[in-house]
Amino acid sequence: MNQPAEPLAQAPDWIAVDWGTSHLRATAMGAGGPLANACNGDGMGGLTRQQFEPALLALIGPWLTGAAITPVIACGMVGSRQGWAEAKYRAVPCAPVDAAALTRVPTIDRRITVHIAPGLLQTAPADVMRGEETQIAGALALDPGFDGVICLPGTHSKWAHVSAGEVVSFQTFLTGELFSLLSKQSVLRHSIAAEGLDEGAFNAALSDALSRPEKLGARLFSLRAEGLIANLSPIAARSRLSGLLIGMELAAAKPYWLGQPVTLIGAPELCRHYAHALAQQGVTASVLSAVDCTLAGLSKLKGAL
Amino acid sequence: MNQPAEPLAQAPDWIAVDWGTSHLRATAMGAGGPLANACNGDGMGGLTRQQFEPALLALIGPWLTGAAITPVIACGMVGSRQGWAEAKYRAVPCAPVDAAALTRVPTIDRRITVHIAPGLLQTAPADVMRGEETQIAGALALDPGFDGVICLPGTHSKWAHVSAGEVVSFQTFLTGELFSLLSKQSVLRHSIAAEGLDEGAFNAALSDALSRPEKLGARLFSLRAEGLIANLSPIAARSRLSGLLIGMELAAAKPYWLGQPVTLIGAPELCRHYAHALAQQGVTASVLSAVDCTLAGLSKLKGAL
Numbered sequence: 001m002n003q004p005a006e007p008l009a010q011a012p013d014w015i016a017v018d019w020g021t022s023h024l025r026a027t028a029m030g031a032g033g034p035l036a037n038a039c040n041g042d043g044m045g046g047l048t049r050q051q052f053e054p055a056l057l058a059l060i061g062p063w064l065t066g067a068a069i070t071p072v073i074a075c076g077m078v079g080s081r082q083g084w085a086e087a088k089y090r091a092v093p094c095a096p097v098d099a100a101a102l103t104r105v106p107t108i109d110r111r112i113t114v115h116i117a118p119g120l121l122q123t124a125p126a127d128v129m130r131g132e133e134t135q136i137a138g139a140l141a142l143d144p145g146f147d148g149v150i151c152l153p154g155t156h157s158k159w160a161h162v163s164a165g166e167v168v169s170f171q172t173f174l175t176g177e178l179f180s181l182l183s184k185q186s187v188l189r190h191s192i193a194a195e196g197l198d199e200g201a202f203n204a205a206l207s208d209a210l211s212r213p214e215k216l217g218a219r220l221f222s223l224r225a226e227g228l229i230a231n232l233s234p235i236a237a238r239s240r241l242s243g244l245l246i247g248m249e250l251a252a253a254k255p256y257w258l259g260q261p262v263t264l265i266g267a268p269e270l271c272r273h274y275a276h277a278l279a280q281q282g283v284t285a286s287v288l289s290a291v292d293c294t295l296a297g298l299s300k301l302k303g304a305l
Numbered sequence: 306m307n308q309p310a311e312p313l314a315q316a317p318d319w320i321a322v323d324w325g326t327s328h329l330r331a332t333a334m335g336a337g338g339p340l341a342n343a344c345n346g347d348g349m350g351g352l353t354r355q356q357f358e359p360a361l362l363a364l365i366g367p368w369l370t371g372a373a374i375t376p377v378i379a380c381g382m383v384g385s386r387q388g389w390a391e392a393k394y395r396a397v398p399c400a401p402v403d404a405a406a407l408t409r410v411p412t413i414d415r416r417i418t419v420h421i422a423p424g425l426l427q428t429a430p431a432d433v434m435r436g437e438e439t440q441i442a443g444a445l446a447l448d449p450g451f452d453g454v455i456c457l458p459g460t461h462s463k464w465a466h467v468s469a470g471e472v473v474s475f476q477t478f479l480t481g482e483l484f485s486l487l488s489k490q491s492v493l494r495h496s497i498a499a500e501g502l503d504e505g506a507f508n509a510a511l512s513d514a515l516s517r518p519e520k521l522g523a524r525l526f527s528l529r530a531e532g533l534i535a536n537l538s539p540i541a542a543r544s545r546l547s548g549l550l551i552g553m554e555l556a557a558a559k560p561y562w563l564g565q566p567v568t569l570i571g572a573p574e575l576c577r578h579y580a581h582a583l584a585q586q587g588v589t590a591s592v593l594s595a596v597d598c599t600l601a602g603l604s605k606l607k608g609a610l
């Protein structure tokens with residue numbers, strides 16, 4: 001979804017950038033908050049090191065005036081080893097972000113300065129995140145006293161235990177990527193609708209995966225078999241696949257959510273599925289917008305720069 | 306792997322055909338057994354209904370003489386709804402094959418007659434197989450008194466309980482397809498070698514998956530994270546992925562193999578991995594060649610035609 005930048009009446013104080021594998025999103029920030037948004041598909045996955053500065057300027061150019069130097073603060077995969085410049089992981093336990101650990105990237109264009117936020121790593125069990133740490137910082141900025149668990153559902157879902165303003169531990173699940181591969185590229189693609197939710201099928205599969213997680217491999221093929229011989233509808237099949245994979249994730253993440261306050265950060269529909277799944281387990285989760293959290297996290301970094 | 310048919314000194318009595326989604330394999334059969342083999346990539350997945358007869362003739366043409374009518378007996382996805390002609394599933398419990406249930410397909414070329422073997426279905430839990438039933442029949446022909454469990458590892462692994470010459474029940478696992486998607490198309494592809502086995506890593510992952518199957522989603526991402534921050538070798542990562550997925554399958558298939566004689570039918574290297582995994586659980590499995598079993602199963606059908 002492309003949204004070009006329009007020239008602004010007022011020059012931005014700074015620019016917040018969320019730069020992932022497949023997207024580049026920028027927000028022009030004024031004293032009173034966001035002035036304008038822009039985004040395109042120039043994610044880090046498609047860029048060589050020399051292409052990052054031109055890609056950024058192509059998106060935010062209309063916001064830059066010749067007069068002032070505009071700080072840019074970015075988070076996400078742009079800071080990975082294959083990104084613009086490597087922003088080395090910080091090890092948990094630690095605060096989710098730290099302005100002193102930003103990586104300054106030299107630019108040819110003198111109208112901007114660029115800083116990239118590093119991700120977090122955990123030594124044992126080995127795990128990494130990039131981008132989510134800024135959303136967690138944002139969630140803490142929006143709800144300063146929060147102590148509990150933050151879940152960020154997505155391609156690579158993250159569960160983080162947050163206490164006293166620090167990320168204590170976290171764990172990543174391949175849930176979203178498995179859903180995408182299975183529903184679009186496996187033999188199941190013939191049986192699965194592109195969208196739609198059958199709540200009964202979702203709930204049954206969720207509960208099945210939570211109580212018999214080892215059955216996953218067999219339950220997956222049954223979506224195909226029931227489509228062939230028992231008229232399982234493509235929407236029910238999609239809902240069961242989603243319920244099975246989220247159920248597997250909840251089964252493994254139980255030490256995180258059991259008896260804890262849970263905050264979900266992510267795309268609204270996905271968060272609804274997770275909130276619904278957690279509610280089935282007796283956990284009431286609150287939901288925050290990923291966009292709001294990213295902006296709040298980057299603002300926290302800007303304030304401390 | 307293409308292997309064209311060479312003209313034969315002696316006309317074959319009949320031709321055995323294994324016609325799957327991605328391959329077409331034919332064996333010219335004489336009174337004393339196989340005379341010659343031929344194969345190519347004309348699997349049913351790439352053919353429209355009208356293309357099956359020409360594809361078959363293109364492969365086996367050199368074996369056909371004008372003088373006699375040569376029976377062709379085929380098994381596999383060629384009998385699916387998207388195949389040459391639908392050979393309707395037979396419901397278990399039943400003998401794996403039955404000559405009376407073969408589907409006769411009309412041909413334009415008068416030098417051949419074509420029969421297709423139907424697959425098997427199980428109503429609850431819903432499951433289907435096509436092609437494996439012929440291998441199971443072949444295994445029973447090679448070892449007539451066998452009573453126990455037959456496992457056919459592969460893209461869609463099958464476990465079948467066989468008793469008194471019948472398939473009593475069976476279950477399919479998506480193990481091979483998951484391995485292929487994850488190792489070639491997911492974020493893990495960056496961390497996984499194209500081949501090689503680290504036995505220690507395989508065993509540890511296998512045992513981990515058997516005892517904590519719900520951890521799969523998290524264990525998967527750890528292959529990536531350990532590659533990034535803990536120097537996990539690509540061969541160890543491949544071995545762990547294989548161990549995790551086979552371990553998940555064994556955990557779910559435990560009611561099949563526990564305390565039962567197990568026969569493995571499949572590709573030699575894959576069967577070695579499964580035999581090794583089963584040995585870790587105290588089960589000694591015997592191994593049969595998939596090619597031998599298919600041929601023995603089709604021969605049994607020919608003998609009863």
